[in-house]
Amino acid sequence: MKFIIDFFKSLKLAIFLIIIITLASVLGTLIPQMRSPQEYAAHYGQLSELLIRLEVTDLYHSWWFMSLLILFSLNIVICTLTRLSPKLRRALRPNLEFETSTLMAAKINESFTKNWDLEKSQAELKKAIRVGHYRIKKTRKDGEVHLLARKKILGIFGSDIVHLGLLVILIGGIISGFSSFRTTINISEGEIVPIIGTDFKVQLDKFETEYHPNGSVKDWKSTLTVIEDDTPRLTRTIEVNYPLTYKGYVFYQSSYGWDWQNPTLEIWATKASDPSSQKKAFAKLGEKVIWEEENLEFIALQFLPDFVIDGNKPGTRSLDPNNPAIFIQVNRGEDSISAGWIFAKFPDFSQMHSEEESDYKFELKDIQTSQYSGIQMAKDPGVNYIWLGCTFLMIGLFMAFYWPTRDIRFILKYIDGKTEIFSAGRSAKSQLALEEEYTKIMTSLRSSK
Amino acid sequence: MNESTLFLITFIFYFIAAFFYLAFMFSKKEGSAKAGLSVVTIGFFVHTMALIWRTIESGHAPFTNMYESLSFLAWSGALAYIVTEYKYKIRKVGPYLMLIIIGIMALASSPLMPKEATPLMPALQSYWLWLHVSVTLLGEAFFAIAFVTSIMYMAADSREKKGIAKEGAISSEKLDSISYRCVAVGFPLFTLGGLVFGMVWAYKAWGTYWSWDPKETWSLITWFVFALYLHTRIVMGWKGRRSALIAIIGFLAALFTYFGVNYLLAGLHSYA
Numbered sequence: 001m002k003f004i005i006d007f008f009k010s011l012k013l014a015i016f017l018i019i020i021i022t023l024a025s026v027l028g029t030l031i032p033q034m035r036s037p038q039e040y041a042a043h044y045g046q047l048s049e050l051l052i053r054l055e056v057t058d059l060y061h062s063w064w065f066m067s068l069l070i071l072f073s074l075n076i077v078i079c080t081l082t083r084l085s086p087k088l089r090r091a092l093r094p095n096l097e098f099e100t101s102t103l104m105a106a107k108i109n110e111s112f113t114k115n116w117d118l119e120k121s122q123a124e125l126k127k128a129i130r131v132g133h134y135r136i137k138k139t140r141k142d143g144e145v146h147l148l149a150r151k152k153i154l155g156i157f158g159s160d161i162v163h164l165g166l167l168v169i170l171i172g173g174i175i176s177g178f179s180s181f182r183t184t185i186n187i188s189e190g191e192i193v194p195i196i197g198t199d200f201k202v203q204l205d206k207f208e209t210e211y212h213p214n215g216s217v218k219d220w221k222s223t224l225t226v227i228e229d230d231t232p233r234l235t236r237t238i239e240v241n242y243p244l245t246y247k248g249y250v251f252y253q254s255s256y257g258w259d260w261q262n263p264t265l266e267i268w269a270t271k272a273s274d275p276s277s278q279k280k281a282f283a284k285l286g287e288k289v290i291w292e293e294e295n296l297e298f299i300a301l302q303f304l305p306d307f308v309i310d311g312n313k314p315g316t317r318s319l320d321p322n323n324p325a326i327f328i329q330v331n332r333g334e335d336s337i338s339a340g341w342i343f344a345k346f347p348d349f350s351q352m353h354s355e356e357e358s359d360y361k362f363e364l365k366d367i368q369t370s371q372y373s374g375i376q377m378a379k380d381p382g383v384n385y386i387w388l389g390c391t392f393l394m395i396g397l398f399m400a401f402y403w404p405t406r407d408i409r410f411i412l413k414y415i416d417g418k419t420e421i422f423s424a425g426r427s428a429k430s431q432l433a434l435e436e437e438y439t440k441i442m443t444s445l446r447s448s449k
Numbered sequence: 450m451n452e453s454t455l456f457l458i459t460f461i462f463y464f465i466a467a468f469f470y471l472a473f474m475f476s477k478k479e480g481s482a483k484a485g486l487s488v489v490t491i492g493f494f495v496h497t498m499a500l501i502w503r504t505i506e507s508g509h510a511p512f513t514n515m516y517e518s519l520s521f522l523a524w525s526g527a528l529a530y531i532v533t534e535y536k537y538k539i540r541k542v543g544p545y546l547m548l549i550i551i552g553i554m555a556l557a558s559s560p561l562m563p564k565e566a567t568p569l570m571p572a573l574q575s576y577w578l579w580l581h582v583s584v585t586l587l588g589e590a591f592f593a594i595a596f597v598t599s600i601m602y603m604a605a606d607s608r609e610k611k612g613i614a615k616e617g618a619i620s621s622e623k624l625d626s627i628s629y630r631c632v633a634v635g636f637p638l639f640t641l642g643g644l645v646f647g648m649v650w651a652y653k654a655w656g657t658y659w660s661w662d663p664k665e666t667w668s669l670i671t672w673f674v675f676a677l678y679l680h681t682r683i684v685m686g687w688k689g690r691r692s693a694l695i696a697i698i699g700f701l702a703a704l705f706t707y708f709g710v711n712y713l714l715a716g717l718h719s720y721a
Contacts, residue, residue, distance in 0.1 A: 011684050015677065022673040029663045029714055060661045173659070182656065212568035219571045240571035241654050252656040253571075378656045386658055390645045397637040428683060429633060432537075432626060 008078035017072045024068065028059035061177070073170050080163040087160070091153050096139040096146045100411055106424035108435055110442050113420050118145055121412050121419040128445040132437050134408065143414065150407030155429070158400025165392030172385025180380040188259050188372040192227065195249065195377065200228040202251070205235065207373040209256060220253050222373040238375075248379050255374030257319055258305065263369035265300050265326060270361045280365075285326075295332060298362065302327040305367075307343065314341065324367050328352075330360065404429035408438060421445070452506060453564070455499035456520065460554050462492030463527070467551055470544035482540040486531070489547070493527045500524060507566035512582045513573055515711075516564045519557035522586050522707075526550045529590035529631075537627055541619045545597045577650035584642025585668075589703050591635030592675070596700035598628040599693035606690060625689055628696050629682065636675050639703075643668045663714040667706035674699040 007013065031051065032039075040048035040057060055062030103109055114121060122145060126136065134149035185202075187193050192203045206223040225235040226246050238244045243252045264282055269291060271277040279291040283300060290297045306317040307325035314325075329339040330352075340352035344364040352358065406427035413420040425438040469485030472478075500521065503511040512518040530546050533539065556562070605621040608614045647665065652658040659665060678695040681687040 011680065015681065015685075018673055018677050018680075022670050022677075025666050025670050025673075028661065029666050029710075033661065060666075214568060216568055217571060218568065219574065241575040241577075243653065243656070250656060252654075254656070376656045380657070383652065383658060386648065390648065394637070394641055394645060397640055401633045401637050432630065 005078055005082070008075050009082045011079065014072075014075050014079060017068060017075060021065075021068050021072060024059060024065055027056065031056055031059070033060070034058050069170060073167060076163050076166060080160050084160060087156055091156065094137060094148055094150075096137060096148055097141065098146065098409055098411070100413075100422050103409055103411060103422045103424035106426060107431075108425040108438055109423065111420065111422040112446060113418050115417070116419045117417075118412055118414045118419060121145075121421065122147070124445060124448050125410065125412075125421070128441050128448065129408070131444075132441060145410075145412040147410040147412070148407060149410070150405065152403050152405045155399050155403040155405040158396045158398075158403065161392050161396030161399060163396075165389045165394075165396055168385055168389030168392060170389075172382040172389055174382070175385060176380050176382030180378065180382060182376065182378040182380075184254065184374055184376050186257065186372045186374050187222075188370045191372075198247070198249065200226055200233070200246070202226055202375075203232075204373055206237075207256070207371055209371070220256050220373065222253055222375065224251060224375075248381070250378050250380075252376040252378070253373065254376040257372055257374060258321060259370050259372050260303065260305055260319065263303055263367050265303070265364065266366040266368070267298070267300065267326075267328070268363045268365050269296075269298060270363070272359050272361055294360070296330060296337075296360070297332075298328055298330045300326040300328050303367075307341070321367060324364065326364055328362055330358075330362070401429065404433075406430060406434045406437075408441070452499055452502045455495055455502060456558070459492050459496040459499055460551075460558065462488055462495060463523075463547060463551055463554060466492060467544065467547040470547055473540065474544050479540075482543060485543055485547075486534055486540075489527060489543075490531055493524070493531060496520075496524050496527065503566065509566075509569050509574070510578045510582065512586070513569060513578070514563065514567070516557050516562040517566075518582065518586070518707075519553050519562070521582070522590070523550050523553040523557065525583075525586045525590035526553065526593055529587070529594055533594055533627070533631065537630075539598070539619065539623075539627055542594065542597055542601065542627075545601065546594065549593065549597065572654045575650065575654065577646060577653065581642055581646040581650050584638055584646060586642075588635045588637075588639030588642055589700075589707070591631045591638065592696075592700045592703050595628045595631035595635065595696045598624045598631065599696040602628060602693045603690065621689070625692065628693060632675060632678055632696060632699075636679065639668075639675070640672060644672060664706060664710045667702065667710050671699060671702040671706050674702050 032043075034057065037048070037052060040051060044051060051057055055064065059065055104111065114124075116124065122138075125147065129136070129149050132149075132151065134151050135153075137148045137150075139146045181197075183196075185193050187202070187204045189204055189207055192201050194201045203225045204222055205225055206221075208221050210218040210221070212218045219239050221237050221239045223235065223237045224244055226233045226244075234244075234246060236244045238251055238253050240253050243250050245251075262284060264284060267281050267283060267289065269279040269281075269289075271294065277293055279289070279293075281289040283289050285300055285303055288297050288299050304314060304316040304323075304325050306320055306322040308315055308317040308323070314327075317323075324344045325341050327339070327341055330337050338352045338358050338360075342352070342362050342364050343349060344367065347363045352362070404427060406425065408423060408425045411422040413422075423442070425434050427434040466485045466488040469481045469488060473481035473485060500511045503517065503520075507513075512521040526546065527550055530543070530550075534543065601619070602621050602624040605614065605619065605624055608618070609621055647668065648658040651660070651665075674695060678692060678699060681695065682692050
């Protein structure tokens with residue numbers, strides 16, 4: 001047991017672990033993480049198998065990286081605990097038994113003699129030091145008076161609170177790693193989606209996209225209602241950066257898209273030789289439109305939101321309606337008289353192949369469909385630990401670096417009607433500021449009568 | 450008058466300040482260094498106006514693309530410098546730091562950096578943009594000063610060892626101590642802005658506080674390097690060359706987090 005504690009309390013181990021964890025983190029940013037084995041094979045060839053076996057391809061979740069973090073946590077705990085009791089002693093029962101030689105060996109020190117007795121010396125000293133708001137502890141030893149003046153003593157516990165914060169963050173990370181849950185749901189207006197693992201459902205009341213004047217997206221807003229036991233519990237509009245939280249489940253606006261399963265198509269058919277003969281229709285895919293005057297019927301068979309010729313087949317470049325097109329077929333009785341692609345954005349560029357010279361023009365005027373909202377849902381029980389840990393971390397850091405403890409030790413020796421004053425200032429973290437203050441105090445002490 | 454004019458005027462002031470500092474380096478006249486500091490301070494105020502102007506014009510925080518964030522970094526550098534200069538009177542650091550600030554300004558004004566203010570994408574529309582970026586860059590500005598003083602330490606130290614240190618030169622010991630002070634001020638700021646505020650914002654915008662994205666990982670790496678600096682120094686008593694070397698590596702890591710990650714590694718955090 002003692003051996004284990006000695007091993008983990010060593011600061012050298014901490015330094016070693018920090019260096020190793022840092023280098024491992026660097027490696028993880030140089031090798032792309034969590035790609036497919038094929039990608040690694042293409043990129044690293046022979047080496048790829050080794051990389052995958054060593055879990056370098058998912059480094060931050062690998063067993064060895066986790067082990068390093070656990071070792072590091074143990075190291076932090078033991079280092080902090082073994083240093084805590086001397087610190088507590090220093091804060092609560094400081095050692096006043098210092099020697100003159102120790103004071104004179106300090107980096108900041110002074111000694112001089114005054115024509116005062118011990119009482120007068122102490123009174124003058126307290127007066128001089130008052131400007132610095134120091135607290136004074138005092139003891140007598142073999143006719144000498146020892147004084148310890150210090151302030152901001154809580155600063156010495158800053159690093160311990162930082163370490164506590166780091167541990168809480170690591171614990172939060174472990175809890176997140178084991179029990180966080182996250183999924184994306186695509187939900188259309190009016191739709192109700194049950195949330196797996198819970199007894200509530202979410203309904204999308206309204207979804208809208210806002211645009212900047214230049215056409216780029218400004219924001220997406222989804223109005224969600226949480227339904228539990230068939231009663232609406234909560235309605236809120238979420239947008240990017242402003243999620244909704246319900247019973248530990250958080251709903252984030254993460255993406256959007258169009259539902260192309262069942263668009264409504266506005267199709268205009270016109271007779272070229274007699275434009276007064278026209279048919280305007282709203283139709284679904286596969287729905288026949290009858291144009292009685294011309295004894296025709298037409299039917300949209302296929303829809304592509306972003307038409308492109310891929311190889312030599314029509315395809316779609318994306319799911320955004322950049323170049324919407326439908327494949328339309330025109331029938332007279334039993335016979336198909338023409339068929340082909342027409343484009344909403346290029347009405348004159350139709351690709352109708354006709355059996356007979358066609359007198360008809362078809363236009364795709366508009367496409368209406370619902371947009372769906374992409375909502376990321378997450379439950380992460382670790383996250384509160386993270387915020388708690390971060391709070392400790394910051395309190396500790398500001399205590400350690402913005403509230404640095406400093407002290408001044410004095411020894412007063414009364415010899416032959418005079419008092420010899422020895423003093424030394426000490427501050428691990430604000431040497432310069434202490435030096436300034438120390439000089440001021442000593443100057444005022446020397447000059448007082 | 451508009452933002453780019455103000456930016457140009459700032460640039461000119463910083464240039465003039467650099468000339469005063471160079472004059473100070475050769476003539477050793479205190480007056481030149483004092484003039485340099487006044488000109489930097491004036492430049493800093495014009496720069497502040499430029500940033501405010503940009504904020505009003507674009508309606509968002511002035512650090513949402515590379516041009517803006519470089520300009521803001523130069524501003525933070527000038528601020529951190531003015532603060533340390535008034536506090537520690539380290540005139541010799543001025544010339545080197547001015548060179549870095551001018552370098553950043555030049556980079557910001559290069560034609561490669563798109564300057565037009567574009568509307569913000571949805572993920573960036575949050576007050577966390579202000580908190581996250583400004584506090585992080587302020588912390589990094591202190592790391593930048595520690596970087597300069599650490600390099601100066603290296604030079605001063607080898608001169609002192611060879612016994613060719615010039616009369617009136619800043620002592621290596623003082624440089625070492627200033628480096629430490631700057632790291633000690635910068636580290637809590639960097640932790641708060643870069644890591645803590647970053648995690649809070651990531652959680653609000655992406656639904657996860659940490660995703661090992663390259664930018665996140667590199668800011669953690671930077672944090673580890675400075676944690677190493679502080680532990681070796683405070684607990685193990687390292688000083689001088691070894692400390693200076695760690696501070697230099699730390700700033701280079703911060704610089705890589707800032708630039709390198711955007712251009713060399715792909716990730717979520719692809720704005721600036």
